Amino acid sequence: MQFTIEKTTQSKLPSVDFDQLVFGKIFSDHMLVADCIAGEWQQPAIKPYGKFEIAPSLSALHHAQSIFEGLKAYRSVNGDVTFFRLPDNAARMNVSAERMAMPPIPQELFVEGIKQLVAIDKGFVPSGDELALYVRPVYFATDEAIGVKASLNYRLIIFTTPTGPFYAEPLKVMIETEYSRSSEGGTGFAKAAGNYGGSFYPTRRAIQRGYHQLIWTDARENKYVEESGSMNLMFVFNGVLTTPPLSHSKLAGITRDSLLKIASDLQIPVEVREISVDEIQQRFDDGSLNECFGTGTAVGVSHIAMIGHKEREMVLAPFDQRPVASKLGKHLIDIKRGAVSDSHGWVTRI
Ligand SMILES: *Cc1c(COP(=O)(O)O)cnc(C)c1O
Numbered sequence: 001m002q003f004t005i006e007k008t009t010q011s012k013l014p015s016v017d018f019d020q021l022v023f024g025k026i027f028s029d030h031m032l033v034a035d036c037i038a039g040e041w042q043q044p045a046i047k048p049y050g051k052f053e054i055a056p057s058l059s060a061l062h063h064a065q066s067i068f069e070g071l072k073a074y075r076s077v078n079g080d081v082t083f084f085r086l087p088d089n090a091a092r093m094n095v096s097a098e099r100m101a102m103p104p105i106p107q108e109l110f111v112e113g114i115k116q117l118v119a120i121d122k123g124f125v126p127s128g129d130e131l132a133l134y135v136r137p138v139y140f141a142t143d144e145a146i147g148v149k150a151s152l153n154y155r156l157i158i159f160t161t162p163t164g165p166f167y168a169e170p171l172k173v174m175i176e177t178e179y180s181r182s183s184e185g186g187t188g189f190a191k192a193a194g195n196y197g198g199s200f201y202p203t204r205r206a207i208q209r210g211y212h213q214l215i216w217t218d219a220r221e222n223k224y225v226e227e228s229g230s231m232n233l234m235f236v237f238n239g240v241l242t243t244p245p246l247s248h249s250k251l252a253g254i255t256r257d258s259l260l261k262i263a264s265d266l267q268i269p270v271e272v273r274e275i276s277v278d279e280i281q282q283r284f285d286d287g288s289l290n291e292c293f294g295t296g297t298a299v300g301v302s303h304i305a306m307i308g309h310k311e312r313e314m315v316l317a318p319f320d321q322r323p324v325a326s327k328l329g330k331h332l333i334d335i336k337r338g339a340v341s342d343s344h345g346w347v348t349r350i
Pocket of ligand 1: 070191227229230231232251252253254255256295296297298
């Protein structure tokens with residue numbers, strides 16, 4: 001696949017303070033842009049990161065026919081740049097595209113495009129266990145037409161941002177039993193823009209009560225926990241790593257899948273099954289809720305310090321007493337950075 005490449009004449013790199021990275025505020029020098037016009041992919045271009053003009057009638061703005069992905073490039077312990085399960089992100093982008101009635105993105109465009117883009121901006125890939133270059137592909141409808149129907153034309157943009165830790169403080173999450181993120185038959189399993197826009201109002205109510213995030217429950221009964229923000233959710237009950245099964249309403253996290261496999265490798269017992277809000281409270285009371293954490297590319301493994309439900313605040317064990325999440329999180333980052341062997345063939349290097 002051929003890419004048109006136009007490099008910047010004024011790199012931002014000297015102005016980036018890698019000791020003060022916050023999530024998603026500084027963008028690297030270049031972006032990739034590819035248009036799909038009436039089903040035909042045009043030659044993709046890598047060019048300086050910058051603004052572009054849009055029409056007021058741009059279809060994506062009106063009906064949220066827009067999807068995205070999130071992955072990271074890591075600085076390995078020997079200085080190379082690595083990707084973790086990059087083809088899985090390409091595949092998931094197309095799962096989202098299909099659900100949103102958008103044409104698939106050729107795997108080669110996605111995978112090779114990201115490799116070339118990051119190779120050009122590799123100076124922006126920071127070094128350290130908590131640091132990485134976050135890669136954001138976004139794909140949206142570009143018809144200038146406000147009819148309520150799938151667009152004929154689309155644009156893929158991929159840009160990158162050097163990042164530090166996603167959450168600055170220990171996470172407090174609130175179990176949401178009134179609003180839903182998604183339901184059976186909905187779009188929850190797709191990284192579709194509207195899923196996130198729709199979550200902001202309930203999330204803001206939790207933030208106003210002193211929490212950082214919500215734990216979503218099933219839309220039918222609000223009885224079983226699903227996921228939290230843009231993280232899948234895992235618990236340790238009596239030493240058993242336990243997580244809800246995938247469904248239409250949950251995003252199939254690549255981190256979730258990887259941690260389940262790493263847990264088996266490390267001989268940590270695993271159960272994938274429904275977890276009710278009642279069970280969480282019961283296990284908190286009888287002391288068998290040992291750990292709770294969120295998982296995702298942005299956060300890696302993120303310990304949850306406190307779970308709120310209605311008026312109740314369940315404060316979990318201090319982070320230094322959480323052997324399972326700590327071991328899993330460390331092993332995952334060690335694979336990503338090439339510090340331990342990659343027995344699953346997950347890592348690619350540029
Ligand atoms: C992206 C995302 C995740 C995590 O997926 P990873 O592939 O592990 O990054 C979990 N839940 C939601 C809602 C997400 O958008």
